[in-house]
Amino acid sequence: MPADPAHGTPAPGTPTRVTLTDDGPVLVHGPVEVELPDGRRLRSERAVTALCTCRRTRRPPFCDTSHRTRVREENHS
Amino acid sequence: MTTVSSPAVSSPAPTVHTGLAPLPEPRGPLSAAVLAVLRGEEPPQRPDAAAADPYGDDLQLALHCCYELHYRGFAGVPDDREWDLQLLALRGALEERFLAALRADVPPDDDVTAAVDELLVEPVGPGAETGVSHHLHRRGELWQLREYVAHRSIYHLKEADPQAWVIPRLPRAAKAGLVSVEHDEYGAGDPARLHATLFADMMRELGLPDGYGHHVDAVPGATLAEVNFMSLCGLRRSLRGALVGQFALVELTSSPGSERLVRGMRRLGCGPAAIRFYDEHVEADAVHEQILRRGVLDPLLAEEPALAADIVFGIRAAGFLGDRLGTAMLDAWAAGRTSLRTPLPDGPGR
Known part of the structure; x- marks a missing residue:
């Protein structure tokens, strides 16, 4: 049975599962090599790699949680 | 780790620590009693944990010493003292006081989704x-960053260990x-990438001693309380939900904070090993x-599903203890004094 990419290694021969989160990055079971628009290739050795889809990350193509909702608080608490 | 995007960094050679942590200095009757048992002496008096400040120096150091026997232990203390019944009885009384205070200070709630959603917004603005x-991102000074790292060393030199007990x-x-x-x-199988190793690399680059337990005497009860809460929840199966909540709080809030520390360190001209950790x-x-x-x-x-309330308790109690420590650091720095019990060589005194 293929494992969920959020936890576990897929069995040999099973397709890589890609998880689309509704509020954040795309999760890909690693290691992965990502080809960028300029042709550069980046490798991630992590068990799970979170790829940015909101384009707000400061570390493209990887998620840095910049997709989070920003709530403005004016007053010092 | 990702390669190419963050170029490989050659860290200073890791130090091999053969010595165990030394026994700390007592801070009152509770810690004196625990330290006496650790040395194999009769405690001078039967201390009353119920009257102690639950977050104070004495009770938190006493708890730290009880818990350390379950990690690496202390130099000169027999390994089997971990299961000394007198010590376990003392620990139980200390935990009861600490836990009762946290239960009183953290309102009960079992809405995990709401507690998690609170952590997934990034508050901005003044x-x-x-x-x-x-503070460290925008205007902190190097001595303040070094104090911060000394505080954090109590946890990061045993990073992930308290959470391993819940497995x-x-x-x-x-x-x-x-x-x-x-x-x-x-470290995904590589000792050089163990987060505790990366933290020790950073400490040495910042000119801080990186020995296990080195900074315990210097940090206040507020620092020890944060780590003691992890140990408490890790060691007690009944608190497994709270341990998971504590772990979730750390993992859900760490990315933005780490990004700010990276930028603060770049502003202060810190070296590659320091920046690499965050x-x-x-x-x-x-x-x-x-x-x-x-x-x-x-x-x-x-x-x-019955663990929901404890998961929320773990999230909120860890947040409460983290805020207490943060406030103590910022208050001390705003007054131009050290946030430590004993100042670092380059910083101001008390």
């Missing part, structure tokens, strides 16, 4: 950007998720957040 990482206490799916995060914290946590914890939510919290709640 009313929100008041924490230690904001056998989790149902299967949540266990698999939690272990995948722990595996990353432990840099690694920006991307790593963006992934860990997802695994904690989807691979740990969701399956744990599906199998043990």
